[in-house]
Amino acid sequence: MSFQHVAGAAYRALTARKDGVSLYDLCDPLLRHAPGGDPHLAKFYRTALGNPPLRALLCRTGLKELSEAPRLQRLRGALIAARDDETPDWAAIGQPVAELLDTIDLKHPKPAPAPAPARGPELAEIEAVIRTCGAHLLRSFGNNGFIPTYAAFNLIGDADLRGREFLMALTGLNSRGYKNSTLLFNLARIFIARSPARALINPPWRGIAEPMWEPMQIRHRSAYYDAFFTEALLSFMETGLASPDQAAASRRAVSEMVEFCLSTSREEVRAQDGSPFSVITALAPLPHPRFSRFFAQIKQDLGFGIYVPDCDTTACAFSAATQAGSDDPILEQPLLDFYAGYQVRGGANEPLVTVPLNDNIDYEGGVVTWIDNFAGERPFGNDLDPTLNLDILEVSFRNLVRWKIIETPQRLDTVQRIIGFQKKLAASGAFCDPRAHIYYLPELYCAYFGRCYAAYLALPLAARRAIDPDGAFDFIRERVLAYVQGVLITGEMNAFDAALALIALGHLGADVATFTPALHCIVAHAGEGGRRGPFKAYEWNKMKTPTRILVGGPEVTSAFVLMGLALARKAMLREA
Incomplete structure (x- = not known):
């Protein structure tokens, strides 16, 4: 602007x-x-x-x-x-x-159509951006003691x-x-x-993910973000592009962030059957969220004093810790036993969804968002988000053996009901309708489906057949690829959109030639963030109530770009 x-x-x-x-x-x-x-x-x-x-x-x-x-x-x-x-x-x-x-x-x-670039950037240009983004994340962690994310209010609200x-x-x-x-x-x-x-409050922007230009941005820390940044730094190390000092700093940061997720943000709740369970809260008690004193008071004044744990933060924290090789005993808990109590089943417990903003989709098989705290409080009511349910599948695949999912009929049934929920979403085309999503963009759903699909493909063939005997994952893959290739990358994109496209394309095994528009967009916009980082802050996730609250930040964009480029680079090297 x-x-x-x-x-x-x-x-x-x-x-x-x-x-x-x-x-x-x-x-x-x-x-x-x-x-x-x-x-x-x-x-x-x-x-x-x-x-x-x-x-x-x-x-x-x-x-x-x-x-x-x-x-x-x-x-x-x-x-x-x-x-x-x-x-x-x-x-x-x-x-x-x-x-x-x-x-x-x-x-x-609705981005205007964009001409396809004649060619993509060279491998050296891609690697330079990966190094820049990795260095940005490590520098931020070193300066702050954590990698911050920001929240900003857009008072005009959400179109849905x-x-x-x-x-x-x-x-x-x-x-x-x-x-x-x-x-x-x-x-x-x-x-x-x-x-x-x-x-002034809602100016136009390029692409789909909204830039966070608002001057009042609230810096904070959450286990959900730490889990995501853990995956980004693991991806940076996997590329081999980190220097020895950067690799060592990444390992230290990962260790500290996993500790923040599993220990600092741990909360005891009761499952629906009354049994105790340890979950992860999105906002740990003060001073851990690292709000300034000013914003901590405003948060209280605005009525956000109670924050309860949620299914998404718990799934992502368990997944990141699993990928980092943690042996914390909390990971032995089979999350699916807990999630089964929050899963919608054929109308019998649909009152679980008290805020059905996306009632254009069929909730059967989906798991709701918010977890009652130990006192039984649930200030946000409850809703159901499709992308959250991808995170539950992804963590389940990573812990398939540990949680004995295939050997336990109830756990396998919970997984298959979530897969059925996702297949209906893809078959109806609702996955690419913004109204079907509570906290995320459809384009982010596509990227997160790619992440989930990669975890699924990493399983042995026999396990995949037991989990998905009807081929739902391949069906959804075709629909998501068609949207990313036919809609997302054919229009004007910003760097965040392009990173989401690459994550989807890379994980879903798309032809390397289809990466070109997204690669070109990212390399062309490198440096746009000025002093705050290589890229601007864009919408990662959002709240639709009480108004449109965007969450993201320059570090978030760097992390998404890093992961998208790492996947593209890996595919390019494989074809070389």
């Missing part, structure tokens, strides 16, 4: 002619100096929406229809009920906001979250604080999307 775009968008927002009731006309009398009721709602309003920078951008933006007294009073009545009622009727409170949400127009990016989905979230979430933040963020989305400030 150019300086001219920023300056022009800011000028238009600050000088717009007001026409109608603004967000602050609506909310200030009720929440700026709230006389009573739920104190969190007012605190959230003042912190997240009533702060001076956002107020300056939105104070001249009005909704003309709220000039009609009945509509304004209905909306104010909803806010008063959210503030004052001991047990609010969230469906009724959300209805007037949902109706306004359906007036905004948001779309997913409209009035209907907003009501799903408002009624399906469990924490009142999380309901409050979802209510107010989505109210603000309406004013932002219908104002000149939209061009």
Whole structure:
């Protein structure tokens, strides 16, 4: 985004002619100096929406229809009920906001077709970028004592979250604080999307993964990220391109990150049958997430005080530790016994999914996201994400023998039900629909399917036949390859998109000639990150509630690029 775009968008927002009731006309009398009721709602309003920078951008933006007294009073009545009622009727409170949400127009990016490059970069250029990315990760670990990731709010929200989905979230979430933040963020989305400030808050970008340009980025550490960075450094060492000092530093970093995953982030919970189980929480208690004091307080003020473990972080942490050769006793736990209690089975336990934002897919066989903590809390309700279920399959394949999966009918059934869930997703074509995904892009699903497929192919033939007698994996592979080759790499990409394409193509055994557009994109954009790293920060994963919260960072892009290029290099050397 150019300086001219920023300056022009800011000028238009600050000088717009007001026409109608603004967000602050609506909310200030009720929440700026709230006389009573739920104190969190007012605190959230003042912190997240009533702060001076956002107020300056939105104070001249009005909704003309709220000039009609009945509509304004209905909306104010909803806010008063959210503030004052001991047990609010969230469906009724959300209805007037949902109706306004359906007036905004948001779309997913649709990259323009891109001409195919005449040739790909030379092997030496690819290896130079791999070395640069590996050095960036190690330098970051050395400077910080961990490899950071960043979270950033995009207040315009997600294109898939409209009035209907907003009501799903408002009624399906469990924490009142999380309901409050979802209510107010989505109210603000309406004013932002219908104002000149939209061009500043949500500027256009190249490719699919959203750049994280927002100035307010929250640096933090999580076991989920450490597991991912562990895989990236293992990939760097496997290339043989790391110097002896870099290889030694990588081994130390991997050891420390595995320890952070399995020990620091370990949490005791109860399985659905009441038996104790050790899982991995995405956000360990303070001070381990490494928030600044400022952001730690804001996190608390915004209603994110309780964070529970999740199935994805647990699977990825176990997988990374397995790949790193850990012998921690926690890995002896057969995760599939635990996941079976969170697996959707034929309508009987579909209430497990309380926030069905992606109800365009069939949940049968899928495992939900969030794990009840020991106290039984689940503030986010529960949802079901397809990519998370790929991670469960991948860790199961890596621990097939250790967990005696083929020898244990219940565990094998759990795996095969997840495979059936994925096959239905591929057969319907929903895997490439953004609405089918909760936390990830369809393009990231494709890359993670490649990662899962590689773990599957590493199994003995007899094991593969026992796990997948109907050939579901090869069926899904064909569908994913068709999407990556026919859609993703034929359009304009940014470096993150290109890395995802390479990971999918490399793991799925695509022809090396198909790597060219992605390789060209990455090498051409090397250096775009300036002082922060070789590449910019892009969207890795996201939350759709309470608003669109992106997670990524320059180090994340370096790690994805490194892994994608390492796979491409390996295939190129094999063909040489």
